Amino acid sequence: MGQTKLMSFEKHHEESLAAIGESMYGLIADLYPICRSITGKGVQQTLERISVEIPLHVEKVPSGTRVFDWTVPKEWNIRDAFIKNSKGERIVDFKKCNLHVVSYSQPVHAHMSLEALRPHLHSLPDKPDWIPYRTSYYEESWGFCVSQRFLEGLQEDQYEVCIDSSFTDGNLLLAECNLPGETEDQIVVTCNICHPSLANDTLSAVALTVFLAKHFLKVSRRHSFRFLFLPATIGTIAWLALHEQEAIQIRHGLALSNVGGPGHIHYKRSRRGNAPVDKAAEYVLNKTVNKFEIRDFVPYGYDERQFCSPGFNIPMGCLSRTPFGEYPEYHTSADDLSFVKAEYLADSYRVCLDILYVLEKDGFYVNTTPKCEPQLGRRGLYRGLGGRMGGQSLELALLWVLNYGDGHHSLLDIAQKSGFPFEMIYKAARVLEEHGLLRRQDSP
Amino acid sequence: MGQTKLMSFEKHHEESLAAIGESMYGLIADLYPICRSITGKGVQQTLERISVEIPLHVEKVPSGTRVFDWTVPKEWNIRDAFIKNSKGERIVDFKKCNLHVVSYSQPVHAHMSLEALRPHLHSLPDKPDWIPYRTSYYEESWGFCVSQRFLEGLQEDQYEVCIDSSFTDGNLLLAECNLPGETEDQIVVTCNICHPSLANDTLSAVALTVFLAKHFLKVSRRHSFRFLFLPATIGTIAWLALHEQEAIQIRHGLALSNVGGPGHIHYKRSRRGNAPVDKAAEYVLNKTVNKFEIRDFVPYGYDERQFCSPGFNIPMGCLSRTPFGEYPEYHTSADDLSFVKAEYLADSYRVCLDILYVLEKDGFYVNTTPKCEPQLGRRGLYRGLGGRMGGQSLELALLWVLNYGDGHHSLLDIAQKSGFPFEMIYKAARVLEEHGLLRRQDSP
């Protein structure tokens, strides 16, 4: 993976990335067998496991609730599902692989010919051994997902088909881990919790979100951090509908998805395109030796498609390794526990933590003696014996921060203008603040 | 010519470009023999021929009228002109080629030596067989244009020189074809009608303007279209002086010139540089497989130099094939009926029609459910069975239009941001409008 060193901010450099990668993998392994959908017991079990790691607040949104243009659907639960041949053998068994059932399938129990069954079977012709993942949230139907090889081997027979599912008035579950900070400015990290046994999409993002939350739990925070665990689309829309006022206060957002597989980091810009989160991501990625790719916003993807709808336009980017739909294992049974690796998870963790730290530490400052330079020498901030000056000394960093400390340049802007590392510019700002030469300002 | 296919908007795809090219060529052939100048009977005859094709409104501006810094000159007419040698032979005959006489020549009838005649003869030393085109609108003089070969063959002799021209109080003629639309927002197309037998400059533009008008006559229009046929400079200035209030309402302008010869399309940007007409031309040209060139505004050229004067700054671009002055035949007898071709005319027609259609169909829209995505599924606008999404489907086009339907992005902006064809974005907007999810807005 090349360089996996964290930026050298005070608190977080002691963490062992390798150990965190392993822990994230362990959490994914625990969550993998659970059959999740946008509602139902699988979501609840998942949240219970996450609660072992971090404090979670779970909000229940009853079926039938209107959220903007949408309505919360009934809760879907499934106990069992199978296809039996005429010998009574379970040739397709939900208990062996929960991808076998199209999510939100209607209940069915019937005997039928192959011809009648055929339209309800989904496969991937070009990947004969893989089982696809399909959903039918907003259309009443039922179906099974099977491998192409299995499908081709099916004989004319009388099949017993059973999906023991139920639709009941229940709840959509929205979970969050809130970590208040010194200010009410919010940083939000989101992931989705609605997929069944798919390791990279999106369990990897769940594990990463959990471990980012674990990290910020332990440190002092200027921003308030909020880590969201939401069923995709309907969950995100419900959260925004029920938290509209809070949403407006979000300063920086990051949606996570597909962060555990091979392939290099992809960062997708927020709709604004040059929001602080976009600049921070670009800055952090440019510092790594690893390959990466930055893309402009497009209006489909993960939670950012709702947060970045024009009525909100919240500055939320999306970080992935290979993005959804661009690797063959995506939405198939091949996205399993062998596809994600601790080292990829650790690298994604490092990049996210660095981005979040830049956002946390960045700010706008005002030089309190803006006319000419202050006399740094008598404050012990300047070498006594005049001579050559060069390189990237803290002294020069002080001059950069003083000169661009005009309330219009963030520390990250100054880092980029000067070419100095963000950490050094941040340190210079702290030193100047201690000497009363700089004052933090709320916003530009 | 490579691709000459029109964009696939509803109405205009049925036209046969080849047939239209032939018809334009026919009109040029009809107009070619007429001796035009900025005033006089030639202009009138030309407008009469155009009236056969489209409804024309002709405005008469009397000689002596002040138009901004200028004064409308006397009407110039010419019945005959010749140079006879001492044998009485017409060695230069206006009736054989109307380029022989410098336009706006004073009347003269005299006998003179070669030495006295010589300063009144104009030729092109480096193109020995071609006759140049010269004018003397605002300086009292007379002259003949001849080939260099002819000039060199002239013997010492007593010549009879006659220009039977007259200057009378008459009228400058300004012609326009007005096609009102649903709104008062205007699209203006202009060409000049002051040149004698020059096929590419500017009869090709006259023919193209006529056939664009014929096309828009037949279709329903959101914009009001105005097609102007003006004597160069003084006619354009007079039109702007007499229509100042209307000029301010022009949303998009396109000046045409030199559109019938070989060479690829050149589009010259309006003074604003990024007006919608500039974006539309760039978009359309980028879609063709043919070579093209886009240039920045310069303050000389055709009607755009007046429309883009700083007191108006109307967004008018100029479309040519090889621009004036950049091909040797320009302003010579070699710019004849063999120099223009139906296929070049047809290609220019296609490009102009596509540009005008983008301007006609483009607009600013507002998403009526701007917070989160609307539920497209229950309106039948989204696939029921979730899975992979990619390529350039109408579904994705809907998402692009919804997300950037914020009143600040035109459909063309959205097409360029998304990389989707303008027609698909336009279609998506129409679909969303029909479902009440989008509302047209007057201006950004």
Added chain:
Amino acid sequence: MGQTKLMSFEKHHEESLAAIGESMYGLIADLYPICRSITGKGVQQTLERISVEIPLHVEKVPSGTRVFDWTVPKEWNIRDAFIKNSKGERIVDFKKCNLHVVSYSQPVHAHMSLEALRPHLHSLPDKPDWIPYRTSYYEESWGFCVSQRFLEGLQEDQYEVCIDSSFTDGNLLLAECNLPGETEDQIVVTCNICHPSLANDTLSAVALTVFLAKHFLKVSRRHSFRFLFLPATIGTIAWLALHEQEAIQIRHGLALSNVGGPGHIHYKRSRRGNAPVDKAAEYVLNKTVNKFEIRDFVPYGYDERQFCSPGFNIPMGCLSRTPFGEYPEYHTSADDLSFVKAEYLADSYRVCLDILYVLEKDGFYVNTTPKCEPQLGRRGLYRGLGGRMGGQSLELALLWVLNYGDGHHSLLDIAQKSGFPFEMIYKAARVLEEHGLLRRQDSP
């Protein structure tokens, strides 16, 4: 040096650059032996010599005066300094080279061992024959600068060390040559006068400033010109503190340094980055055939670091040949009279004069007949016989100035947009102004 021709403005083309280069060199040679520091008799002597060339106004700022965050230090004078060996030989003699004493050294007279003396000796290990230049303005200490070779040859001995310096309540001297112009808009050129025997840094800049002032003394001026001769840092800060209201009126500033050595011109942009002085410098440098380099602002360097502090943000650039710290002779005894050359000085003079002339002649104009073109023909400004137009004729320059004479484009902007030489655009503006077609406007 390649091209050293001045731009062809009326007045200044008669000057002989070669002769001016020689005169500048002569002035440097006169000033070189004087021992200058930020205060003291050396500065006074220097200003007296400059007064022979140009009228100087000298302002005295008493020791102890508060200027922004700083306090004017005591006046430092030095009569003699030496190190004698036990034989009584002056092995280090201030009278032979004034770089031998650290500037602002405390007085000392003592006998000491080599071991005790050693920490007070400064040398350049990698340049064994050169003597470094050191200062200790704001820290109480004393020291000698010697060559590395000398240092290595020192034997164990009892040395007599003497620095006969004094610190008294005196004055900091700020000198300026003010040349009022037709308007109160100011152009400021600055240089520093605090260095002892260093020819390129900064005596070359002193000489260049003097000769620019001599030039503008002789010509009529639209701008008021102010040429500043200031002790570095404290002098600049004191001047800004005492002239705060005037400083705000500075339209264009140019700091000079290191302008007499080999190496190509470097222009460092003002903090604003695209101020008129930045555009003018870039324009002039792009016109020369010589190599050059343009750099963005950084908050260290010469007077521009104070003028460009955020509380002032005055548009001041800095012009050098090889910038400070980037050539090995910088701040050493090798920066002597053999390092600077008349031809380099002349080339720097040419570039500065051209930049200052562009600033002096540039301006914003308004077309008085902004609707359509005015009729240039009847004013004798346009060829009578219409035909081809091309190249860079004055006629086309007239059209450029008329079209962009909208009060928002400076003449330099128009020169750059059109690609025409600035002088031609300026001439066109003058012609149009004479014909009442253009009117100068105070500011954009």
